[in-house]
Amino acid sequence: MGAFGQNALSTMTKNPSSEIPQGRLALIFSAPALLILAVTVLVPLAYAIYLSFHRYNLKRAKRPFAGFRNYEKILTDDKFWDSLATSFIFAVSAVAVITVVAFFLALLLNQDFAGRGILRALLLIPWAIPDVVNALLWKWLLHPAFGVMNALFQMGGIIDQYVAWLTTMPSAMIWVIIAYSWKNIPLATLLILAGLQTIPKTLLEAAELEGANAWKRTQYITLPLLRPTLTVVLIFETIFALKVFDIIYVLTSGGPGKSTTVLGWSIYINTFKKLDFGTGSALAMILGLLTLFIAIVFYAFLDRGEKQ
Amino acid sequence: MKRKNLTRYILLYLASALFLVVFIGPFLWLVSSSLQLERQLVKVPIVWLPDPLSLASYKEIFMGAFFDEAVVSSHKISSSYQSRIYLGSFLNSGIIAFSVSFFSVVFGAYAAYPIARLNFRGRYTLLFSILVVRLVPALALAIPIVLFAKKMGMNDNLVTLILINMSFVLPYTIWLLQAYFKTIPTELEDAARMDGCNRFQVANKIIIPLSIPGLTTAGILAFLLSWGEFLFALLITETEQSFTSTVVAAMFANDVDVNYVTIIAAGVLAVIPPVIFALFFQKYIISGLLSGAVKN
Numbered sequence: 001m002g003a004f005g006q007n008a009l010s011t012m013t014k015n016p017s018s019e020i021p022q023g024r025l026a027l028i029f030s031a032p033a034l035l036i037l038a039v040t041v042l043v044p045l046a047y048a049i050y051l052s053f054h055r056y057n058l059k060r061a062k063r064p065f066a067g068f069r070n071y072e073k074i075l076t077d078d079k080f081w082d083s084l085a086t087s088f089i090f091a092v093s094a095v096a097v098i099t100v101v102a103f104f105l106a107l108l109l110n111q112d113f114a115g116r117g118i119l120r121a122l123l124l125i126p127w128a129i130p131d132v133v134n135a136l137l138w139k140w141l142l143h144p145a146f147g148v149m150n151a152l153f154q155m156g157g158i159i160d161q162y163v164a165w166l167t168t169m170p171s172a173m174i175w176v177i178i179a180y181s182w183k184n185i186p187l188a189t190l191l192i193l194a195g196l197q198t199i200p201k202t203l204l205e206a207a208e209l210e211g212a213n214a215w216k217r218t219q220y221i222t223l224p225l226l227r228p229t230l231t232v233v234l235i236f237e238t239i240f241a242l243k244v245f246d247i248i249y250v251l252t253s254g255g256p257g258k259s260t261t262v263l264g265w266s267i268y269i270n271t272f273k274k275l276d277f278g279t280g281s282a283l284a285m286i287l288g289l290l291t292l293f294i295a296i297v298f299y300a301f302l303d304r305g306e307k308q
Numbered sequence: 309m310k311r312k313n314l315t316r317y318i319l320l321y322l323a324s325a326l327f328l329v330v331f332i333g334p335f336l337w338l339v340s341s342s343l344q345l346e347r348q349l350v351k352v353p354i355v356w357l358p359d360p361l362s363l364a365s366y367k368e369i370f371m372g373a374f375f376d377e378a379v380v381s382s383h384k385i386s387s388s389y390q391s392r393i394y395l396g397s398f399l400n401s402g403i404i405a406f407s408v409s410f411f412s413v414v415f416g417a418y419a420a421y422p423i424a425r426l427n428f429r430g431r432y433t434l435l436f437s438i439l440v441v442r443l444v445p446a447l448a449l450a451i452p453i454v455l456f457a458k459k460m461g462m463n464d465n466l467v468t469l470i471l472i473n474m475s476f477v478l479p480y481t482i483w484l485l486q487a488y489f490k491t492i493p494t495e496l497e498d499a500a501r502m503d504g505c506n507r508f509q510v511a512n513k514i515i516i517p518l519s520i521p522g523l524t525t526a527g528i529l530a531f532l533l534s535w536g537e538f539l540f541a542l543l544i545t546e547t548e549q550s551f552t553s554t555v556v557a558a559m560f561a562n563d564v565d566v567n568y569v570t571i572i573a574a575g576v577l578a579v580i581p582p583v584i585f586a587l588f589f590q591k592y593i594i595s596g597l598l599s600g601a602v603k604n
Binding site for chain 2: 020021022023025026029030032033034036037039040041043044045047048051105108111113115119120121122123124125126127128129130131132133135136137138139140141143145146148151182185186187190191194239242243245246249250253264267268271272277280281284285287288291292295
C-alpha cells in the first residue's frame with residue numbers, strides 16, 4: 001500500500017501523461033527474455049506433461065491417451081529402480097567427494113601465502129572445460145592400453161597388469177564419479193571460499209589465543225558459520241549430479257552392463273533410441289519432481305538452520 | 309614462532325603442489341599428448357615427455373580440412389572428413405556462444421532492470437520464477453523441443469540452438485545483473501529522471517553504461533555455458549552444417565576409427581577458447597560466480 005501511495009505521489013508531481021504504470025513498464029522491459037523463456041521452457045514443459053500421459057512411440061501411428069499407465073509401467077519396472085539407485089549412488093558419492101575436497105581446498109586458498117592468487121586462477125581451468133571434453137580427457141587418461149593412469153598405478157605397485165577401468169564393474173562407476181568431481185570441485189571451492197571470507201578473522205584469532213587447535217577451530221567456528229554456504233553448495237551439486245548425462249555419454253554409455261545407467265541416461269535411451277516418447281517424458285517428469293523435492297527439502301533445512 | 313611459520317609454509321606449499329598435480333596435471337597431460345606423434349602415443353611403456361615435440365595432430369586437423377590431406381594417418385580412412393567437420397564445428401560453437409552472450413546480456417539487462425529498480429507487485433515472484441525455470445531438467449524439455457524442431461523444420465539449425473542456450477543462460481544473467489544494478493547509486497537515476505529522462509533513457513544512458521563490468525561477467529559466463537552445451541547440440545544437430553565442437557568431440561571420442569592424436573588435439577582445441585576466456589577474465593568470473601552465491 002505504501003509503495004502504491006509513493007508511486008501515486010511521484011506520478012502526480014511529474015508529468016502524469018508520460019508515466020506508464022511500473023508493472024506494465026516491467027513487463028515491457030522483460031518481454032523479450034520472458035518470451036524466450038516461455039517458448040523454450042513453459043511450452044515444452046506443458047507438452048512434456050501431456051506426452052507423459054500418452055502412448056507416444058515414433059514407430060507407431062496411433063498415440064492414444066494412456067492416463068497414468070506410463071508412470072505405472074515405470075514404477076513397476078525393476079530397471080527404473082535400478083537406474084534410480086545408480087543415480088543416487090552417483091549423486092551421493094559425487095556430492096560427498098566434491099564438498100569434502102572443495103572444503104579443504106577452500107581452507108588452503110583462504111590461507112595467506114604467495115602464489116595463492118595463481119592457484120585460484122588455475123582452478124578455473126577444470127571448471128571451464130566442457131563436460132564432454134572432460135570426459136574425453138578422462139577416457140584418454142584411463143585408456144586400457146595407453147592410459148597414463150595405468151602406467152602410474154603400475155609404477156606405484158598398485159596394479160600388476162593394465163586394467164580396463166571403464167569396462168569393468170566397480171571401477172567404471174568410481175572413475176565416472178572422480179572425473180565428474182574433478183570438473184565440479186572448482187566451483188564449489190570458490191563458493192565455499194567466499195563463505196570462508198565472511199568469517200571474521202578476529203574470531204579465529206581469539207579462539208587460537210584461548211588455546212583451541214586448528215581442528216577445534218574448524219569444528220566449532222568455521223563449520224557452524226559455514227553452514228548456509230555449505231547448504232547452498234549441497235543443493236546445487238545434488239541437483240546437477242542427479243541430471244548427469246554428458247559424461248556418461250562419452251565415458252561409459254551406461255555400461256558395463258547397466259552399472260552406470262543413471263536416470264538421465266535411461267531417459268535418453270528410452271526416448272531417442274527406443275523412440276518411446278511417452279515413457280521417456282514420464283521418466284523425465286519423475287526426475288523433475290525428484291529434483292524439485294530435493295530442492296525443497298534442502299531449502300527447508302536451510303531455512304530451519306537460519307532460524308535457529 | 310619462526311619454526312612454526314616455516315613448517316606452516318612447507319605444509320602450505322606441499323598442499324599447493326598436490327593441488328596442482330591433481331587439478332592441472334590431467335589437463336597438461338592432454339596438451340602434452342596432443343603434441344606427440346601417433347606412434348609415440350601408442351608406445352608401451354609410456355612416453356613421458358614428447359620427443360620430438362610435434363604439431364602433426366594440429367596440422368592434420370587444419371591441413372586435412374583445407375587440402376584434403378591425411379598428414380598423420382595415412383592408414384586411417386576419412387581423416388580429412390573428420391578434420392573438416394571439426395573446423396566447421398569450431399566455427400558453429402563460436403557463432404552460438406557469441407550470439408548467446410550478446411542477446412542474453414541485452415535481453416537479460418532489460419529484464420533485470422525493473423527487478424532491480426521498479427516497484428511493482430510480483431517483483432520477487434518474477435525473479436523467483438525465472439530461477440525456478442533452471443530446476444526443470446534439460447532432458448524433460450529436450451523431448452518436446454526435439455519434436456517441435458522437427459515439425460517446424462528447425463532441427464539441424466544454429467538459430468534453434470541459440471534460442472535453447474539462451475533459455476539456460478538467461479536466468480543466470482538476469483540474477484547476476486539485477487544484483488549488479490542494485491549496487492549502482494539511485495541518486496544518479498533520480499537526477500536524470502528530474503531532468504526528464506524516461507525509464508528507457510535512464511536504463512540506456514545511466515544503468516547500462518555504468519554496469520560494463522557486470523555485463524562483461526554475464527557475457528563471459530554465457531559464452532562458457534553455451535560453448536560447453538552438449539545435450540541439445542547432440543539432439544538438434546544432424547549434419548556438419550550445425551555440429552558443435554562438443555558434438556564432434558563426443559563423436560571422435562566414441563569412434564574407434566579416429567586415431568588418438570586427432571581425438572586429443574580436437575579435445576585441446578575445444579577447450580582453448582573457454583580456458584583462455586576463463587584465465588583472461590578470471591577476476592570478472594570469480595566476482596560473478598560469487599555475487600550470485602553470497603546474495604543468496
